[in-house]
Amino acid sequence: MQWLSAENVVAVGTAVLGIIASGIMVWYERRVPRRKRVGYRVQMDNPIGDNVRLGRANVRMGLFDEAPGMSDATLVLLRVENDGSQGIDRDDYTSPEVHGLTAVFSDRTIRGVSVTQPDDTDHLMDHFTAARGFGYDGNSLRIPRVPLNHGDHFKLLVLLSGGRVGDPIQLIGGIREGEVHPNRSATPDEKPPLFSRAARLITITLTLSVLALAAIVVLRDDNPPPIGCEKGALRVIGSTAFKPVVEELARQYEKKCPEADITVDARGSSAGVNELASLGAESKKDARNVIAFSDGPAIGATSRLLGQRVALSVFTLVVNDGIRLPAKGLSLDDVRRIYRGEATRWKQVDASLPDIPIVLVSRNADSGTRQIFQRRVLESWERVPSTSLDCVHKDDISAPVMRCELDSTDDVLNKVAEVPGAIGYSELTLASGHRGLRSVPLDGAAPSVADIEYGRSDYPYRGVEFAYTYDRAPSGSLASAFLAYLGEGVSENVIRAGGHLPCSSTAASGLCAGE
CATH class of the missing domain: 3.40.190.10 (Periplasmic binding protein-like II)
Structure with missing residues (x-):
């Protein structure tokens, strides 16, 4: 019979193996989760007047005090847990900021927060300090880089005003070789289901897909569609x-x-x-x-x-570590004076700075980083001509300022870290991990991807990657x-882990379109 051809027998055999594989995958999902994962779920979102059961937990920061203007107050219990198979260290968080994750409460304002944890994970509380980034501002709660063993969790009891019960709550951040994802909402003491929703969905989809493939091969003898990769x-x-x-x-x-x-x-x-x-x-x-x-x-x-x-990429000015600028950094007017050659020594910029020459470490004319700097910060070109090939020896001794041009961002960062009094510019993430230099706030605004994404900053030195x-x-x-x-x-x-904002996921905000 024609349907007993070798190809059809192989297809039917594949269908049977697919069903067996589905069962094995469910077993594997239950016992050995595949990757590093931080899950979060909203276990309570109630008006203050409602009866609330918080479960058994130790509370370190105490209960909230009454405050004026809290008639629309709500209380949210957010559970953050390691539901993967591997432990998570502080270095596994990919955020370029001091803290690891950010909880955003849409249309609500945070008034207070309390951290709770089970009796057997008291060591987690040592990480919730301001020095490690813990704090809140507006609708954003900064969560430190808390190391979590498999199964560890902590809860955040958050007092909010404004907005409504049920307004969206999102946990933003990344885990190296893993993910941060929402879990099914549950009451504080409810146990998670035996199998995850993803496992059930994947199992059903895989089984139906393999059966459909076998049916197509047997009935129509067509070839399967391409997988979408190009060679x-x-x-x-x-x-x-x-x-x-x-x-x-x-x-x-x-x-x-x-x-x-x-x-x-x-x-x-x-x-x-x-x-x-x-x-x-x-x-x-x-x-x-x-x-x-x-x-x-x-x-x-x-x-x-x-x-x-x-x-959307964020860039920053960088100075040699020996230049201790005020917390507000440099004003745009100061930067323009420096790059016009009107300020030649750091003491002319601020009396508290050392009386040493300013050295301009620039990129060559092919650099997009330089072009964005000129367009968004200087509003002009770099007027000081190149006077040095190595940023150390001035080829034109009559020139008031030493300026050199280098071919790459890494070259600029290395040279600024090496030369006393040097100033240059770089993509933010590359600069953040480099020793021997400091990022420079502009007009008091620090370079921050998160602040730009959530509309908290008008930091100017940024641009779109095309x-x-x-x-x-x-x-x-x-x-x-x-x-x-x-x-x-x-x-x-990958783009977020590199310190940039993907245009495909920020289209609604218009951040990329506006650049």
């Missing part, structure tokens, strides 16, 4: 500030699609965009395998270059597939 070679050029994120995105895509070969060759935003334009003018076929990333919109780009907004192709990337090409991959959830997590 071939792709070269990614341009921004050095965005290079670490692009390298990780390329690695993740190659892991998903083994027949793809993605090379990252970052030498500056303008250099990348200009190279792409030249390639397209010579051979459109060669240009179709190239994507150029640019910090900000490409300057002087031809109409054949099409840009896709990928992420991905450029020569004409539209052809459907079915590796370039087109990689650009589509940038908007997927895995890629958004």
Whole structure:
């Protein structure tokens, strides 16, 4: 009989194996969760007047006092738990801030918070201090980097005013090689279900999919659809500030699609965009395998270059560690005086600073970081000419200021950390992990991704990362597939972990569109 062909027997056998595999996966999900996971759930959200049962827990910070203007007060009990298979250390949190996670209570204002925990995890309370980032402002609660063993949890009892019971509550942050995710809402003492909702859904979906595949092969003898990966070679050029994120995105895509070969060759935003334009003018076929990333919109780009907004990046001025600026940092007027060459020694900027020369460590003209700095901060170009090749010896001894130009963000950071009195600029995440230098607030606003995302800051030194192709990337090409991959959830997590805001997930706020 025709349906007993070798292909159909294999398909039916695959269906049977798929059902067995589903059972094994459920067993595995129950006993060995696969990754680092921090789950959270709202266990109570009530008006103050309601009867509330908080469960058995030790309370460290005490109960809330009555306060004026609290007629619309609500009380929320938020449970944060390690529901993965591995322990979570302080270094596993990917936030660029001191704290690890941020709880956002939409349309409500935090008036007080109390931390509780089970009797056997009293050691967790030592981490809830202001020095480790614990605190709140407006509708945002900063949660420290609390190490959690498998099964550990703590609860946050939060007093709020404004808004309504049931308004959205979200926990924001990232875990290296893991995730932060909402769990099913439960009462304080309710036990979680035997199997997670995801396990049940995946099991049912996998079983139905395998059965459907077997039916299609037996009845129609069609080939299964492609998995969506494209093969071939792709070269990614341009921004050095965005290079670490692009390298990780390329690695993740190659892991998903083994027949793809993605090379990252970052030498500056303008250099990348200009190279792409030249390639397209010579051979459109060669240009179709190239994507150029640019910090900000490409300057002087031809109409054949099409840009896709990928992420909002935050940048910062950096100074050598020996320059102890006031907490408010530098005013925009001070920065412009420095880069016009009107202030040549630090004592001329602030009397409390050392009387040593200012050394300007800049990027070359191909740098998108420099172009955003000139457009968003200086509102002009860098007027002081280059007077040094190594940022140490002044080639023109008559020049009042020493200024050098370097090829990459890493070069700038290393040189600022090395040279006394030096000042430069960099992407924020790269600067935050570098020794020997300090980030500089502007007009009292510190560089902060979270403050910008939640509308708490008008910090000016920021810009959108664009991905450029020569004409539209052809459907079915590796370039087109990689650009589509940038908007997927895995890629958004990579972008956030790198200290940037993915444009695909912030479209409603207009942050990317406004840059």
